[in-house]
Amino acid sequence: xxxxxxxxxxxxxxxxxxxxxxxxxxxxxxxxxxxxxxxxxxxxxxxxxxxxxxxxxxxxxxxxxxxxxxxxxxxxxxxxxxxxxxxxxxxxxxxxxxxxxxxxxxxxxxxxxxxxxxxxxxxxxxxxxxxxxxxxxxxxxxxxxxxxxxxxxxxxxxxxxxxxxxxxxxxxxxxxxxxxxxxxxxxxxxxxxxxxxxxxxxxxxxxxxxxxxxxxxxxxxxxxxxxxxxxxxxxxxxxxxxxxxxxxxxxxxxxxxxxxxxxxxxxxxxxxxxxxxxxxxxxxxxxxxxxxxxxxxxxxxxxxxxxxxxxxxxxxxxxxxxxxxxxxxxxxxxxxxxxxxxxxxxxxxxxxxxxxxxxxxxxxxxxxxxxxxxxxxxxxxxxxxxxxxxxxxxxxxxxxxxxxxxxxxxxxxxxxxxxxxxxxxxxxxxxxxxxxxxxxxxxxxxxxxxxxxxxxxxxxxxxxxxxxxxxxxxxxxxxxxxxxxxxxxxxxxxxxxxxxxxxxxxxxxxxxxxxxxxxxxxxxxxxx
Amino acid sequence: xxxxxxxxxxxxxxxxxxxxxxxxxxxxxxxxxxxxxxxxxxxxxxxxxxxxxxxxxxxxxxxxxxxxxxxxxxxxxxxxxxxxxxxxxxxxxxxxxxxxxxxxxxxxxxxxxxxxxxxxxxxxxxxxxxxxxxxxxxxxxxxxxxxxxxxxxxxxxxxxxxxxxxxxxxxxxxxxxxxxxxxxxxxxxxxxxxxxxxxxxxxxxxxxxxxxxxxxxxxxxxxxxxxxxxxxxxxxxxxxxxxxxxxxxxxxxxxxxxxxxxxxxxxxxxxxxxxxxxxxxxxxxxxxxxxxxxxxxxxxxxxxxxxxxxxxxxxxxxxxxxxx
Numbered sequence: 001x002x003x004x005x006x007x008x009x010x011x012x013x014x015x016x017x018x019x020x021x022x023x024x025x026x027x028x029x030x031x032x033x034x035x036x037x038x039x040x041x042x043x044x045x046x047x048x049x050x051x052x053x054x055x056x057x058x059x060x061x062x063x064x065x066x067x068x069x070x071x072x073x074x075x076x077x078x079x080x081x082x083x084x085x086x087x088x089x090x091x092x093x094x095x096x097x098x099x100x101x102x103x104x105x106x107x108x109x110x111x112x113x114x115x116x117x118x119x120x121x122x123x124x125x126x127x128x129x130x131x132x133x134x135x136x137x138x139x140x141x142x143x144x145x146x147x148x149x150x151x152x153x154x155x156x157x158x159x160x161x162x163x164x165x166x167x168x169x170x171x172x173x174x175x176x177x178x179x180x181x182x183x184x185x186x187x188x189x190x191x192x193x194x195x196x197x198x199x200x201x202x203x204x205x206x207x208x209x210x211x212x213x214x215x216x217x218x219x220x221x222x223x224x225x226x227x228x229x230x231x232x233x234x235x236x237x238x239x240x241x242x243x244x245x246x247x248x249x250x251x252x253x254x255x256x257x258x259x260x261x262x263x264x265x266x267x268x269x270x271x272x273x274x275x276x277x278x279x280x281x282x283x284x285x286x287x288x289x290x291x292x293x294x295x296x297x298x299x300x301x302x303x304x305x306x307x308x309x310x311x312x313x314x315x316x317x318x319x320x321x322x323x324x325x326x327x328x329x330x331x332x333x334x335x336x337x338x339x340x341x342x343x344x345x346x347x348x349x350x351x352x353x354x355x356x357x358x359x360x361x362x363x364x365x366x367x368x369x370x371x372x373x374x375x376x377x378x379x380x381x382x383x384x385x386x387x388x389x390x391x392x393x394x395x396x397x398x399x400x401x402x403x404x405x406x407x408x409x410x411x412x413x414x415x416x417x418x419x420x421x422x423x424x425x426x427x428x429x430x431x432x433x434x435x436x437x438x439x440x441x442x443x444x445x446x447x448x449x450x451x452x453x454x455x456x457x458x459x460x461x462x463x464x465x466x467x468x469x470x471x472x473x474x475x476x477x478x479x480x481x482x483x484x485x486x487x488x489x490x491x492x493x494x495x496x497x498x499x500x501x502x503x504x505x506x507x508x509x510x511x512x513x514x515x516x517x518x519x520x521x522x523x524x525x526x527x528x
Numbered sequence: 529x530x531x532x533x534x535x536x537x538x539x540x541x542x543x544x545x546x547x548x549x550x551x552x553x554x555x556x557x558x559x560x561x562x563x564x565x566x567x568x569x570x571x572x573x574x575x576x577x578x579x580x581x582x583x584x585x586x587x588x589x590x591x592x593x594x595x596x597x598x599x600x601x602x603x604x605x606x607x608x609x610x611x612x613x614x615x616x617x618x619x620x621x622x623x624x625x626x627x628x629x630x631x632x633x634x635x636x637x638x639x640x641x642x643x644x645x646x647x648x649x650x651x652x653x654x655x656x657x658x659x660x661x662x663x664x665x666x667x668x669x670x671x672x673x674x675x676x677x678x679x680x681x682x683x684x685x686x687x688x689x690x691x692x693x694x695x696x697x698x699x700x701x702x703x704x705x706x707x708x709x710x711x712x713x714x715x716x717x718x719x720x721x722x723x724x725x726x727x728x729x730x731x732x733x734x735x736x737x738x739x740x741x742x743x744x745x746x747x748x749x750x751x752x753x754x755x756x757x758x759x760x761x762x763x764x765x766x767x768x769x770x771x772x773x774x775x776x777x778x779x780x781x782x783x784x785x786x787x788x789x790x791x792x793x794x795x796x797x798x799x800x801x802x803x804x805x806x807x808x809x810x811x812x813x814x815x816x817x818x819x820x821x822x823x824x825x826x827x828x829x830x831x832x833x834x835x836x837x838x839x840x841x842x843x844x845x846x847x848x849x850x851x852x
Contacts, residue, residue, distance in 0.1 A: 219707035415568030
């Protein structure tokens, strides 16, 4: 035991506290080597030490407020995301590598035309109130989300599903017919924060799920407590007695002070520049995620000047991506090439766009938009977001383009969401076609670029009818080519998120989903 | 009524209370109107990022946001007058629950600051006035001037660095309160926020009392008292102070008003769960019943404190007492 402890000491966490390794990890091999290095170190530490049971993990997350909720399907703030992913589980999820895995589902099998799915459920799972998890709960959950009278956030994702005709074959089997082909149902369902399974008759006042922790208390904008669910289906998990999520901090400094003062164990989604401070402070370490989150610029493809593809292309060529990562993200990110779905097996790595001011100038001249002035509506939703806008404005000057930044408050931004001509937004990683449904179809609720390309729409529908994933990948790559050549998104980077924590916090892996704390892996975390 | 008419003080009191109630009504109308001018509404805030229109419409209907503005206001007023502050639009909980806890936290802070800071400022103000232009006075005045020039959040952060995170580790750097628990559950966490606010309100009160004390000490009756051979102590405390205190009472009232709404900075720096935080959050969420409740309570506090200050000022000033 003594030996294993000192081994942890040497191999495990210490290097995390050191700035050099962090930086090396973040930058090395365009992030990928770093990405594989970091969790490697964590796993080594875990292998050497047996997780300890018990304790209350106190997590500070900023961004909460009176709109906080525990409802499984109306997540609203960053702390809500943490809460929802603690209480509830989906049929599928993405693991820390962004790979699709089953959770409450045992298998999901489509018919040959992807118009019907047979879903087999895991047995022996119970809800926090003791009720056994059955097919009826899945049907209830889907209908709650897609209720036409009160469609919840996941409703768009379930649009193809024929909710009225879901058929319960037995306690652990469902037949789910769809109105249109829907080959990516399992991928879609992996967004736990949209599709967490709730029991029949679910009332958010009594937030019951199947997750590792159950509801104890909740005060919006202050704190919420979740205690270990002893009946959790993954035996041995979780290790902690409870997780307390504190979102009363209104700013990063207060959260960081709380961590430094030992009032909390974790400060999630930390400001990137704070990482430099912890190398001096001692007693703290950083969990650097793999790149996954992205902060795109939206150019509305239906209004001037962005309705001209030459302008869009010029605006994309004007980004010096590595410089933007270095200056706005302190180096914590890898270059993006204006195409999303970065970790989708179908992602086309050959689409690369380099910084080219001359070409940008040429395209602007060609379209008659020399000396263009535009307003960029920026918003501070994540570390580095406003800074990215500022760096972009600076870089655009090289081609004589004036970008005036108007920084919006969150409420103003959302009150006109989707209407700003040139703005920013953020996305976590989801498989490509899932994001398309949400972001780049005329029916998408988050179509900030007002993208409506008939060939692209046809390709999407076609892809949804292809059950064979390698054949589907070909269609996806065709769609990505259109995104790359004509689309309204500028994706300069895929960002790493950073969580700062006390030395004794263990068990979180580095994930590429863009969510904090290894995709909120509270189940496997513990306190040494 | 006749008796009230005959008693000028009582008449003043009734007049002021009626005017106060009118101000509260006007405040509630103005604030309600202002919330209508802001872009977006509670439904937007609840739904957040890009909701489908049908979901927005459904929610607006649920929250009665589709009713005419005047009707919405009337419904709120009617409930409020019957003692029902309504439920939060964004989380469906009774407003009074959340407001009540936060108000009592803020009020605790206010009482602690007033109870310690004001006597301190008055004592030091008197000392400075009595020792005018001597070393004690000049150092106190310079310190007060310097403190007045430093913004509160700088003071707060400075104290945190000094006592909680970097230099020393004596005190908690943030004020985390378990919901439902009293702020006194961990009295140590109150020290830094209280200290910050004391430093923030000290210079104003100190300078006020020093200036009026100096005026009084220069007056003829104090000279007379000195000539009569009274002790310095007796002159200052019994003869000068009562006359110097009247203007200071107004200063204290203003300080209280400032503290009631102005703890926001301290709440921001320390994460103190007070009313300012709740209000900011409610404004962002367009949670109208919550905003209305807090604003009306804060306005009522202002009215009451000012009324009390006027009354006390009248009672301690014989000239005013007779004039009314």
